[in-house]
Amino acid sequence: MHGYQVGLFITLFQVLLVTLVSSTVLGGTMIMHNGKPFFPIGIYHYPKGLPLEPRLEELSRAGFNTVLSGLTSSIEFMDKAHEFGIGVLPTLGWNMILDPGGEETKKAYLREHIERLKDHPALLGYEAPDEIAWVDFESLKKPGQNLEALLKGYEFIKSIDPVNPIWMNHAPRNNVEYLKSYSEAGDILGTDIYPVPDGNRHSDLDQSLNCVGQYTEKLDRVGEGRPIYMVLQGFSWDDLPPIGSRDSPQPNWIETRFMAYDAVLHGANGIIYWGMAYTEIGDAIWEHLKRIASELRDITPVILDSTRMPMELDSGLEIHHWQHRGYKYLFVLNTQRSSKKDASVKLPEDWSGEVASVLFEGRSLDVTGGNLVDSFQGLDVHIYTDDPRPDISIGVGNPVLLEKDEKAQLRVDLMNSGRSPTPPFNLTLTTDGKIVSQARIAGLDGTSTRSVDIEWTPMI
Template identity: 25%
Template sequence: MNRQLFLLAALGATAALANDTPVFQKNGKPFFVIGVYDYPDYDADSYPNYGTTPTYHPGIAREKDAFALSELASAGINTVRTRMQHLGLNDLTRAEGYGVYYVPFAYNYEPEPYGPGKIDWSHFTEFHVIGSPLDQKIAEIRHADSLLFYEHQDEAAWSREACILPGVNDPRPLDPDGCVIHTQGLLLWPSYEAALSYKDFVRARDPHHLMWANEAVIPENHPRNVGLARKWRLIADMWSQDTYPVYNHNWNTNANTNYPQEPGIPFPLIDQNAIGGALDRMKATYDADGVAPFVPAAPMFFVLEAQGFNECCWDWNGMPGRGRRPEYEELRFQAYSAIIHGSRGIWWWGTDAIGSSSLLWDHIKRLASQLRDLEPALVANAIAAGPGTWSVSAAFSAQVEGTLREVNGRRYLIVANKTNQPLQGVSFQVSNWNKAHAPGGPRVLFESRTGAYTASVPSPGASWTDDFGPWGVHVYTDAPDRRPPSDLDADGKSDPAVYTQSSTANVPSHFTVLRSAVDRKVGFDLGDLTDDLPLSGDFDGDGHTDFAVYTKKVLLPNATTWGGWYAWHSSRDNKDYWDTLGEVGDVPVVGDYDGDGRTDFGVYRAPTSCQTQDDLFIYRASHNGAVTTFSLGAECDDLPVSGDFDGDGHTDFAVFKKRVDLGGGTSWGGWYTWFSSSTLQKYWTDPQGPVGALPVVADYDGDRVADMGTYKTGTCGAPSTFKYVRSTDGQFITASLGECDDEPVVGDFDGDGTDDLALYKRKVLLGNNTPWGGWFTIRPSQQPTQTLYYNLGEVGDVPASPAHFR
């Protein structure tokens, strides 16, 4: 058994040991693979009414176009396979802008023989030489940051050597051992020696990227299979296996007799526990010396099902039947069970055979977004159950499984029901749980609810009881529910984000976010007009920031208007939403006006003239879709702002009047607000800030009440100035930060529950064509003498969460 740190001579990718389970690393940082084998090859499918129309369209590399990359990235899918011979530098550069990584493969998967248009670089050793097409391709792609690792031949040991016993009435020929002859496997899969040659050549030509191989779960029902996977482990640096409970149940029940048809065996009857068992066996298979206690010598992933039985291949493998697809609850159990048993990455196979508009694809994206949010916990050490850590009530200990992880003092308990029956009254006890951060009960992530503590366990311990549906999974945490601005991954820290405005009509604009939870960029397209305004808020109420654009309304020649809101919902279904709220001349003012925990679309309509006070705030309530209008009595030179100034959980209507010098030592300006809690209107003369200052609304003292502030850009060479009043004690605070070309942004970038003073400097090209700018400057609220910098953005980019619109 090898308990030493697993290190390879790789700058781009290594693996580090974490609680006896190695973790894949990219650029020296832990990386949890959330991957699909393909982007769906077509837009719609005929499931469940298949008919006779072929639905499989192989060879369409949609995973390389911008539309697919944006969808993958926004859903949390960070990795996708692609054919190596068609992967170029332009593809890799494009993927880098979305934070999606490619894993190239170099083998045939469809059962056509080797020939023109096919690729068998892993099969034929004549390619394993310097100067070959394989060598040239490696030289082309090996320095790209979006190259994650290489894939070896899929299921090599299974397809080449495993003894597969025949099924009932199986017509296939048998060898002298009574095993099915691998006619297709011998044709398409490399020999063991050729497989070793491929791995050794690729790793020699690119020592900075690892080799991954996926293997089928080889049955242990024949002496020939004993040790087979262990022998073939040497063809790769890290491994996965695949087993498909729903797919395989149809296969095992119906193979070679009655092929399954929809609906197949219904949910929840099919046993889903094969995945956990396979991972437990993988630990022994991939242990360094094969001696217990078993510790895998390198990262292990798991490949899950993403299609119904035989959808991939019904039109060529002689099996006309197709079975039902896995339900969401089955998919979710499979992924979390794999994680509980030690998987450091999740792949979904079969996504090429489903439609991008299918319910199954939506389920996969929904689940991928959960794994994205949990990534820091998924690469952390697992804390074993037992005295002094955590436990489940004895009555249910054989029916549930779980894992406890801790990240930066926050705990995450993942628990799954291993049965097809509902469970009621399952009790948990955790010895170290931060009730101060989660005072009412454990937060149940992805379910928009909070549990209730029982009184039997004193702090720092905690206990609670919960119910589970068949194959149900709950994820509990004691992490505080802070929801700062621009927090894409819901880790309680604002994420620096910029918006690349489109310079050409019908070419998408683009958000780029530096995820604080993993220190990794992700990007996605949204909006396509040159004057779209970027916005952010939690529009679906899941605790994650959603990004949006507001397209200013314009009057068309036919007297109709065009414009509105285009918002992306982060975790609910990872889809974009359109709303037409607003008219020509309106400006966006988002906030939670109805107090339901979701950001509402809102606009401000200025007075029609400086002689009237007929302004309007207009918002659409997210809880029922009703449109509400409110006039504050503002004047023509007022600027709309939004914030919860009375702390009642509702955004209040407010405007800011820029300070102007009236002469004689007097000035005019201030704030005018309407408190939703008391219907009280109030005028505030402070903090006005200096003449020309702009409003900045943030929670600078952490009491969840918006503080009024201003920012005044200094002359070039002189410092700029923040001024704000704390709602907790009314004290005025003044701080110098920034330069003449900086602009304020709002966020809690250090995650302490208090907004920080923050600026963004747009990137420009100087006279000598040298770039300057493109970074965030942060003054942490609890460390006012420290300044943090985050580099992000290119020429023309603007902050995605601006404090105001110029």
């Protein structure tokens, strides 16, 4: 009889593997996958418009879980996206507008590709024609021109695929009642808003970055409870053709982070970034987007499962108090471009302990008399919590000795004691420094356990 020492090593990759199923359904104002809420963190394009398929793993590692693609996307592309935990939103374009001139041709096209994709586990739904309400209103100068054909297209698509939702994205223009009429062709709504630099007249509301949250709330009035995917800025206005001069600034890190949380805290159920096709790979904005995708991934459990108190305003600070699994999360936004030094923030009365951890900043603050004191750069966002758990903490329980046999089955008990979901990781079995077995483990939800079996044939 021989004993074998078992060594288990875990290698973590920064990727959240989401288990997708063949249908996407709406649950209240949330998107549900496999009976669980899902928060899309998406991107339209890779920098320079490079193909997405060879870069899906990179996107997944960064924290993205959603991409836009054409309705003609191959099953191979869908399979690969699913492999990396990425959902796909195919774009319908003007094929959804069933006008008399091309109705039958469009119907045949839609039927062919929707039938082909509708049961694929990577499918998240479909994107309606982009900004169609604004196109009719402004570009064609004929408000409502395509409305009837659009609604007809919606009904036709639902006759083929009644389960997966259609996402309708609007420009940051038009009044609520006008948008409501077009939104009848969407199960999920969205608005694209690109306010950097301040005052660029891109929208009808506030010309500062605060308009992101305002448009999210406006869209809630339009959709009356439907989920909202906000489309945020991943470019500079001068990056776009025909200018291409790259003179105006891309959003910096603080602006990128502020816009994301401004959207989420005012009701966004997903964030998707547009404009990367017009940027360069080395541009700082790409690193900013990957960084915010990682943050959103890690804070997703709180976004999807929290009790939210009414927002408070205090001297230019916007304070959002959420509770998640008994712990408090205080999102504090400086809504002004001027900095605030030594600002006092009042904590909830039931705050636990005398310390506040500041998420994603690697620091903590003392709590005195129910308050903390912190400084804010312009448009800064700080997230305070009394949750003592680490973001991610993996424990592995396993026997340390195995008897020689023709085949051994090693059961490994995994536990994530942290608040955030883990990325997928490799579980490696070694003896005497040699790898004898490996397993790829899907990510664990926060505060969850899982057991996995690894086969191994011990050798003398």
